[in-house]
Amino acid sequence: MIGIDDLAMATGTYRIDLAGIAGRLGADPAKYYQGLGQTEMSVVAEDEDIVTLGAAAALPIVERAGRDQIRTLLFATETGIDQSKSAGVYVHRLLDLPPNVRVVELKQACYSSTAAMQFAAALVARNPAEKVLVIASDIARYELGSSAEPTQGAGAAAFTVTADPALLTLEPAAGLFTTDVMDFWRPNHRVTAIVDGHSSISAYLEAIGGAFDDYRAQGGADFGAIDRFCYHQPFTKMARKAHQHLAERSGIELDRETLAAQVDPTMGYNRRIGNSYTASVYLALQALLDDQADLSGERVAIASYGSGAVAEFLAGTVPDGYRSALRNSTNEQILADRPQIDDDSYLARQRTMPRDDPSNYTTGHETRGPFRFAGVRQDQRIYQAAR
Numbered sequence: 219m220i221g222i223d224d225l226a227m228a229t230g231t232y233r234i235d236l237a238g239i240a241g242r243l244g245a246d247p248a249k250y251y252q253g254l255g256q257t258e259m260s261v262v263a264e265d266e267d268i269v270t271l272g273a274a275a276a277l278p279i280v281e282r283a284g285r286d287q288i289r290t291l292l293f294a295t296e297t298g299i300d301q302s303k304s305a306g307v308y309v310h311r312l313l314d315l316p317p318n319v320r321v322v323e324l325k326q327a328c329y330s331s332t333a334a335m336q337f338a339a340a341l342v343a344r345n346p347a348e349k350v351l352v353i354a355s356d357i358a359r360y361e362l363g364s365s366a367e368p369t370q371g372a373g374a375a376a377f378t379v380t381a382d383p384a385l386l387t388l389e390p391a392a393g394l395f396t397t398d399v400m401d402f403w404r405p406n407h408r409v410t411a412i413v414d415g416h417s418s419i420s421a422y423l424e425a426i427g428g429a430f431d432d433y434r435a436q437g438g439a440d441f442g443a444i445d446r447f448c449y450h451q452p453f454t455k456m457a458r459k460a461h462q463h464l465a466e467r468s469g470i471e472l473d474r475e476t477l478a479a480q481v482d483p484t485m486g487y488n489r490r491i492g493n494s495y496t497a498s499v500y501l502a503l504q505a506l507l508d509d510q511a512d513l514s515g516e517r518v519a520i521a522s523y524g525s526g527a528v529a530e531f532l533a534g535t536v537p538d539g540y541r542s543a544l545r546n547s548t549n550e551q552i553l554a555d556r557p558q559i560d561d562d563s564y565l566a567r568q569r570t571m572p573r574d575d576p577s578n579y580t581t582g583h584e585t586r587g588p589f590r591f592a593g594v595r596q597d598q599r600i601y602q603a604a605r
């Protein structure tokens with residue numbers, strides 16, 4: 219049995235209530251709260267990036283697992299900071315991991331964390347003593363003033379894939395779907411993504427549907443034999459849309475209560491963090507596991523989507539005794555502790571990118587996390603412990 223043994227998260231230091239940007243965007247806050255299913259989004263401090271968020275998420279995991287146990291670190295992101303060097307190598311140093319570790323970065327929009335999980339599972343199948351650390355870390359940025367702006371966010375999920383996992387035992391069937399579509403992308407010269415919002419929703423639904431059909435063809439469970447569904451959540455309403463889509467495809471008429479029970483407990487963190495791209499579906503899983511309900515023995519699906527587009531649908535079972543491995547009170551604390559900022563302060567932060575001189579700059583000390591990005595000197599990024 220192989221799967222997820224430990225799971226932790228980190229997010230930006232600040233939060234903004236979406237009502238705080240609604241006036242400037244000429245929208246009723248209800249459009250964001252109900253229409254998109256989002257209440258807040260996390261905003262990063264000047265000295266935070268995907269490395270500091272990823273390392274912060276992974277720190278409690280390596281402290282629990284033991285540094286010598288990790289032999290592979292897979293870093294999934296679409297907020298790359300270098301065309302060559304993996305963000306994971308900076309994290310490897312910040313976490314004080316030993317040198318005998320394989321480190322690599324993976325990219326395919328929001329999907330690559332799930333590819334990382336599958337690659338990790340294959341490594342563990344070959345050597346069951348191995349623990350693989352997967353880190354998914356992203357900062358979602360769209361043009362200010364665009365309709366995509368309320369679907370930004372920032373977050374990281376870190377997890378270990380091991381034999382005899384404590385949190386989720388993966389089943390072998392996996393459904394895949396790839397199609398070359400321009401729904402969302404970010405060329406190298408841009409800080410913000412280009413997106414065709416409404417067609418991205420159709421592309422997502424088509425890809426998740428295709429992945430689910432393939433999952434069934436590969437011997438995966440019936441829709442009716444899956445208890446809970448963790449979807450990629452660019453905004454949490456998307457999970458409901460996807461669930462209805464798969465139910466219709468499976469010829470199942472979902473009543474309100476069933477839909478709410480199968481999907482809503484996965485939304486608690488993403489509703490407050492916003493889109494965290496690669497981390498989003500694993501924050502959905504974390505919210506579900508942290509929820510009060512006892513999920514022992516239940517089958518949980520992971521439906522992963524990355525624009526461009528690749529989707530994967532797979533499932534796993536929650537082992538007995540999983541609750542003792544959770545970090546629910548820490549996770550709630552992380553979200554509750556974020557100071558709220560107003561629209562002016564948020565806009566000032568968003569406008570720091572791109573830098574006038576990207577080869578040399580210093581950042582102010584703001585983060586509340588364990589690591590900070592101190593700036594760039596002669597094109598070298600400087601990372602250090604924050605406390």
Ligand code: HMG
Nearest residue numbers: 246248249253327328365366369415416418419452524525
């Ligand atoms: P929009 O056009 O401003 O919004 O942009 P809308 O007019 O479609 O309204 C949104 C919802 O609010 C609708 O609900 C309205 O009815 C409702 P729906 O019909 O869809 O159920 N609404 C209201 N509800 C209550 N009170 C009101 C009210 N007014 C309207 N007063 C859009 C929305 C999501 C397109 C935009 O924010 C966007 O472009 N976001 C970015 C793209 C995105 O998130 N796409 C999702 C699929 S692609 C994906 O997930 C991949 C991604 O994560 C990237 C990656 O893979 O790397 C993005």
